[in-house]
Amino acid sequence: MLEVKNVTVKYKNIVGVRNVSFKADSGEIIGFIGADGAGKSSTMHAIAGVKRFEGEIIFRGQVYHSPKEAEKIKPQLSLMPQGLGLVLYDNLSVKEHFEFFRNIREVKRDIEYEKRLLNMAGLYEFQDRLAGHLSGGMRQKLSLILALLPRPKLLILDEPTTGVDPISRRELWDIVDGFRKKEGIIALISTAYMQEAEKMDKLLLFDEGEVIARGKADELKESIKDYTYEGEIESEDCFSFNNRTYSLKPLNLKKASPLLEGVFFVNALKKGKKNLKIELEEKEAKLSEVVVKAEGLTKKFGSFIADDHVDLELKSGEILGLLGANGAGKTTFMKMLLGLYPIDEGELYLLGKRIKSYEDRLELKSKIGYMSQRFALYEEMSVKENMEYFAKMHDLSPKETKEKIEYFSTLFGFKKYLNDFPKDLPLGINQRFSLSVALLHEPVVLFLDEPTSGVDTIARATFWKFLREIKEKWKISILITTHYMSEAEYCDRVVVLKRGKKIVDDEVKKLHEKFPGLSFEEIFIKYYEGSA
Amino acid sequence: MKLGVVKAYLKKEFIDLWRSKMIVMVYLIPMMVVILFGYGIRMEVTHSRTVIIDRDNTKMSQEIIRAFSTTKYFDTKVLNITDNEALRLIKQNKADLFIIIPHNFEKNLMHSRNAEIAVYIDGSFPLRATTLEGYVQGVFLNQLEKNGVKVPFKINQRNFFNESMRDENGIIPGLIGLTMLIAPAIIAALLIVKEKEAGTIFNFYSSPVSKIEFLIAKLTPPFILYSFNTFILFLIAVYIFKVPFKGSFLLYFLASEIYIVISIGIGLLVSIITSRQVTALVLTVLITVIPGFLYSGILMPISSMTGESYIEAHMFPVMYYNHLLYDAFLIAQGFNSPKNVEYFFILIFYAAALLFIGSLLLKKELK
């Protein structure tokens, strides 16, 4: 029903994707997986008719070769582009978005259906809130249900679950799944969550602008089972992540059942890529035992309480995961710690110092690094210029700056993008260099708001390795939010927020002892649904 | 065209203009420009410190000096100094201009020989300098005419119609023309580029919304909003600056509406080639301000332009609108003058052409 023949997408001086061909039948969900910048979005844009391409696409008998010819299929199509709520108007409320999309797509109001969508996204009670005031994940969910609103026959979702919490991710999946069975739609979905990818009917694995493998998740996993071992080790010739090690050479380790993400690692190894060694020099840091101490921090937006008397302690040399569903108040909490939002109630101590005014923060500035969820980069400057700019703000010498840029761009693999503008880059690449910006001035405390959302598996593995290394060698304390429950395993301790209230504050080890045999995701859901 | 789609887009556009406070910009900026510049320019050109060096010492030269001393535009001092000393006065900012009436000035004039006077004006503020130049010419002109002398120098057209020699009369309509060129273009460009920058442009690209629907939705708001501005600016000119309005309001209004379309058309073109708001803003200002100033008649009357600049002036729509604007305010020939009719149609042509080109170039796809 959908037939893509030899599609190539070119940009000014690079090829986005080359010779992609595949077929999809109605009722099928096709998953696009692959590294950031591998060509998934380019393919989606071509099929959605918003980007010029070479080749031919046929959907339900309609043939098109260009965006212009694709006009005729647009009434049957919904595209959700990548990014946190990219298609939303900050000054329009949730309700107004529904009205706008209903009208421009010329769909009749179906109150029952809309109610279901809103409930599913957990936005029913927030219909009057402006999109600009929604949390990152809430924005993402709103974009998704707006894409579903016109009941499209061809649904193209570019990383729809980036930044969406585990519970909502399951609900989202259910709705898309139910939808395709009932209405026989074709859905093309790219994702960085391999659990999701496993559920899709067919997967296309993209790498460097080409589809290098395809098939069901099981078939892909089968293809790497000879290279998968249990446990994690440190070596140049193999990659380790999520309690698995992937190696082309035989290892003296127990074989394990492969995870889908292993496909990326094995592919990288086959291409002769080395696992980057990260070895930092030991640094002595004299820090107080507790670097952040929040007592009863509270934030209100009008009558809505985003954070309700939250206590939190971040100890020196610790990675603390701040978890919770979308809209639970994680970003708001971090912003209070940083002074980006005034604190309505409660007391805050940073590095042993009571924070009352702006002046109190000034001298701490050089000690704190922050990476925001919707990055605060300058769109008018290239990646390199951005980094130079921030380096200057922190009084780094030109020589130091150059070294740092070289170091981080190699470490996180964005060297070839240094002269591009943030806007033109895949989300995952932007995440990486935002993180580098937060690290430039060698802070002792790091606040990271969903640094790995939308970042591909290999980069996430590198990233976590780096975090653990700076924690151990430099004694940096890290407060991090994430919706990857598997990443929570890398934290020393987690704090879980639910609707602005703290419901868990415990060591990861202890939680596992409490619930033997459960994955962290299962533990999280247990707490969240109130059954623990 | 699907009306429901256009309506939905328009509603969103207005809500956004209102909540993002962009609406303040729409009204405040043109008003501020006209009022501030209007006052600013007016204050600069009264009481300019003038040094007259009279080397002729005749009845006529005395008369000229008297003429200069009796207007509020000049604070005259008659000094007996050398050219260099006078120049130094300007450099030290102790004088704004000096005038040298040379030896034998009267005699040369009477014998219809080339009579030259030297005028040195501090050019650090060019606009003021040009205005002052016009004044000086005006005073001489008046004076010589009284004495029945046919003058060989060119007359500033603006002052010609601006008999009372009130500067506002010339400047304010010019400023209206300038703002009406810049401001709607900026808003039109920003409304589109904003969506590109945020990513919301995908709602247009990937939906069945047609190019025409999108354009109507995007260009109508600035058009309507600035239509009100034509009234506001008119009232400011007539009531605050007391500029006479001698001609037809209909002509003023119609010409302004067409001019707004032209400006919006420029904004549309800018929005097609840019994808960031800052770039769009800077580019629009660059494209509109320079011709807007040059060919508005504020700096230099078109009639005194020669060669290339004369042709260039005729290439931009600015001159045509300003001509109609001055006619509406000061001259009042209206549609009786074939030139005005011609200019009116030229404006319509520009508006149609810009919109046409814009809608052709607009693509429903990513770059």
Ligand SMILES: Nc1ncnc2c1ncn2[C@@H]1O[C@H](COP(=O)(O)OP(=O)(O)OP(=O)(O)O)[C@@H](O)[C@H]1O
């Ligand atoms: N300026 C604001 N005005 C009103 N409500 C706001 C504002 N900023 C945030 N909120 C609300 O506060 C709540 C918490 O938002 P926050 O961004 O802290 O969530 P989060 O835990 O970071 O979620 P996510 O996982 O989606 O990023 C949300 O319901 C959000 O809509």
Ligand SMILES: [Mg+2]
């Ligand atoms: Mg958040």
